[in-house]
Amino acid sequence: MWPADGPDPLLGHTLADRYRLERVIGHGGMGTVYRAEHVVIRKPVAVKVLDAAHSERRTEVERFLNEARAASKIRHENVVDITDFGSTGDGLVFLVMEYLEGEDLSSTSEREGALPWRRAAAIVLQIAAALEAAHAQGIIHRDMKPENCFRIRRGNDPDFIKVLDFGIAKIIEDSDVERPSSAGSGLLGTPEYVAPELIRGLKPDARVDIYAVGVMFYDLLVGKLPFAGESFMSTLTAHLMQQPQPPSQARPAAQIPEAVDYVVLRALAKDRDQRYATIGEFSAALRAAIAEADAALAPPPPPLPPPPEPEPSGIRPRVAIAVGAAILLVFSAVLWTMAKRFYTKEQVTQAVATAPVIAAAPVLPALPAAPVNEAPKAAPVAEAPKVAPVAEPPVEAAPQAREPAGPAGEPAAETTAEPGSETGAEAETETEAEPAVRAAPKSPKSGPGPLTAGEFAAAMNKVGARVKLECSRFSLRKMEVTVQVVVGADGAVKSAEPTGSQAGSTLGNCVARVVKTALLRPTRAKSTHRHTFTM
Incomplete structure (x- = not known):
């Protein structure tokens, strides 16, 4: 329709009375892309016009329009928005897209070389999100490469990605053997990014896009392609036969985690059954690898403080009784010593006679008689006949101040003992000492009972919220993880091991x-014990 050389005759023309073509912004395998303006609303757009040679072929035109309709169904922020398509009266077929300002990933790689692995991973996750939206509509890109990934600035993100050319010239046939959409080598796609099954002539599926994304990811991480021969055929042979070097070994200074290595190499598997089944599964694995690297850098959370030890019941009152009895004994001894040293014999006898009245005053009345019975023993032997008659009244008063310590019927025998009788004094001393002996009962030798299933389940439910908070980023919704837990006698968890399909997983x-x-x-x-968490 127009000469191959010379200025583009479409510049300045208006297509379908709506789009005025202003300048050329790119060339593709089947057409030319122009910056244009909608003549009514003055909105800048990008218009791709099918070349004249292709426009004259009915099959090419039909494929162009059919794939344009399919691509327009994709609604995702990382996919270029297709707003219109049609043809002109003179037979030109065109496609209208949103106009983007930025550069493709190929230009970024040529200028900056290998990218930091986290930046490369963030870019690849956006590409994968765009492909997942396309695959959901039954559209396979089949020509994923840096030139079809456009990098723009959106807000504070300078690496926002838009994926271009969904199915424009990459037709999915229903037959088992794929037929090319253009006359050429007979192979669809770009040699450096083509999947091995396409080289073998097998029917493609979404996994060809996963393979191409793996090649792009490797290139962004290392700064070179994993398969690049000196010729077209040597490159295809490398796709079929050569195993790529792990990115962390190809570029050791980048400190690429082994988990990221695994994601890249699995996406590049020669056998498509060994790759990720879906692009969504690829994205989930990459996010898990990033989270694992983040967890390795973060300090472990501090352990929870142990709960306070429960105090045995019944100890405090008995300890208080024992302490009170000791203080009372010391007080009585000091009083007796002072009376003996500073008073006459008659005054000492008077003090002994009045001592029980002082001893009966404390709140703990169980032990007031003991000092009175001991006091005559401390006096000289010669004075015993005089002291004994005086001490009788306090001994008779003692039963009123103390409570029975033995079974019914025995307290009367204790209280009728003679004041001067050593047997009575010894019996009272033994009876008085019993509370002190019972003050510290030993714990049962058998110890506390075993941990019940209900108690264990309740403890696991308490940590369930933390499990979801810290581990949900590694899982899919409703995923279950069963853990075998060994609890020590002290109540601490000695070991916890995941079992089943999650054994050894992140x-x-x-x-x-x-x-x-x-x-x-x-x-x-x-x-x-065993417990299953649902994420």
């Missing part, structure tokens, strides 16, 4: 780490 290890902080009550011996 999610299982995260749940086990939180469970180890739980603290249960002390038991007779250690015990083993």
